[in-house]
Amino acid sequence: MSFSRRISSVQPSPTLALNAKAVQLAKQGHKVLNFAVGEPDYPTPKVIVDRAIESLKAGRTKYTPAGGGPELRQAISEKLERDNGLTFDPAQIVVGAGAKEILFHTFLSLINDGDEVILTTPCWVSYADQIRAAGGVPVLIPVPEHGRIPSTEEILKYASPKTKIFVFNSPNNPSGYILTENExxxxxxxxxxxxxxxxxxxxxxxxxxxxxHQSLLKVCPDLRPKFILVNGLSKAFAMTGWRVGYCAAPQEVATMVKSLQSHSSTCIPGFIEDAAVLALKHGQSLMAEDIAKLRHRRDTAVKLLDSLGDIKYMFPQGAYYIFVDIRDKLRDGDTSLKFSDRLLQEHYLALAPGEAFGAPGFLRLSYATDEATISEGIKRLHKALVG
Ligand SMILES: Cc1ncc(COP(=O)(O)O)c(C=O)c1O
Structure with missing residues (x-):
């Protein structure tokens, strides 16, 4: 049988597979500590939920314009100006079902067969497979010893005449680094x-x-003609299940991404658009308490890791992950993928393997969970790694 070569090259998400196994073990009655999840554990703020209900009751249940309604694109444009000091006309903004879909449509809009896309690792799980599905070739730069983004000299070693796109993600999933203004x-x-x-x-x-956080474009305005900013409400407002993502891009790209939207998911629901407008108008202040809580958890996790000792990790300045380096703990052909599986089967601890982020030899711990769970989980991890 002959299937699509592009789609056959796509691997199912290893983080979702791990999560499914963790859920299954929990159903069997085991006390599984799940650090594999990529979403905040706190709820969407009530004002946002109430706005969606109100809008739903008012009948905003029909199709909205492909690529986002004018009010939402205007709210995003104002957000970019307020938070990032960036001016984008609402026509340059496209809304889709999560940043994931927007990224996919952006790759589809830019890539021709064989075009190369540089990814610095560790990097988010879906970039490489989306690039392959679009006919491109992901070129992964290995994790540098310092754990941050590779030097420009190093990046150049992976460039070729086929290089078309560079993907950048700061604050970074999974390592939590944030580049300084100089970087x-x-x-x-x-x-x-x-x-x-x-x-x-x-x-x-x-x-x-x-x-x-500073947008790379704000620091380097020269990038503008070929710069595509991707963002969304999933993480910012604990709205992962609502599916709101967007890009702000040069007009030709925005037009192409919007055209693809019009032939795929078309639009996001009107009542979600209304809730998203309200969230964006509030901005970061609406989430101040939750973000302070996350920061406290980060501090607790890092303090515990340091006090237990003998576990290497990249210091997370943002997001809600700790990327633990277990390369010196792996013996005789062992891998972080196998180790992650054993952690789950023997210690009931779910941590995503580095292979999912193009970085074998690491484990990602998501600390978007309560502090008691974080402490117990880190102790279990220490026992499994150090004994
Ligand atoms: C780095 C990064 N980009 C994009 C996404 C996609 O987010 P969403 O599709 O929920 O907007 C995620 C989700 O985990 C992520 O970690």
Missing amino acids: LKELGTFLAKQGWWVISDEIYEYMSFDVP
Whole structure:
């Protein structure tokens, strides 16, 4: 039988598979501590939920315009100006069913068969498979020893005449790094010279604990002609299940992404649009308590890891993950994938394996859970790793 070559090359998400196994073990009565999830554990703020209900009751149940209604795109444009100091006309903004769909449609809009896309690892699980599905070739740069983004010299080693796109994600999933203004300037100046498209995934923007988030475009305005900013409401407002993501892009790209939306999911529901407008108008202040809670959990987790000792990790400045380096704990052909499986079967602890992020030898721990669970989980992890 002959199937699509592109789609046959796509792997199912290893983090979702792990989560399914963890859920199954919990159903069998085991006390599973699940650190594999990629969403906040706190609820969507009540004002947002109430706005959606009100809108639903008022009958906003029909199709909305493909790529987002005018009020929502205007609210996003105002948000980009207020939070990021960036001016985008609402016509340059496209809304879709989560940043995931927007990223997929952006790759589909830019990639021709064989085009290469540079990903610095560790990186979010879906980029590489979306690129393959679009006919492109993901080029993964291994994790540098310092754990942050590779130097521009290193990036250049992975470039070729086929390089078309560079994907950037800060605050980073899974390592939690946030680039400083100087680092952004150096990277941006380099990227502007290369002339590649730059996709900047800023979905963890509000979860910046130590260094304020700045968009790469704000620091390097020269990138604008080929810069695509991707963001969404999933993480910022604990709205993962609502599916609201968007991009702000040069007009030709926005038009193409919107055209694809019109032939796929078409639009997001009107009552969700109304709730999203309200969330965006409130902005980060609506989430201040939850973000402070996350920061406290980060501090608790890091303190415990340090006090137990002998576990290497990348210090997370943002998002809600800790990327633990277990390379020196793996013996004789063992892998982080196998280790993650054993952690679950023997210690009832679910941590996503580094393989899911293009970084074998690591484990990702999501600390978007209560502090008692974080403490118990880290102790179990220490026992499994160090004994
Ligand atoms: C780095 C990154 N980008 C994009 C997404 C997609 O988010 P959503 O589709 O929920 O907007 C995620 C979700 O986990 C992510 O971690």
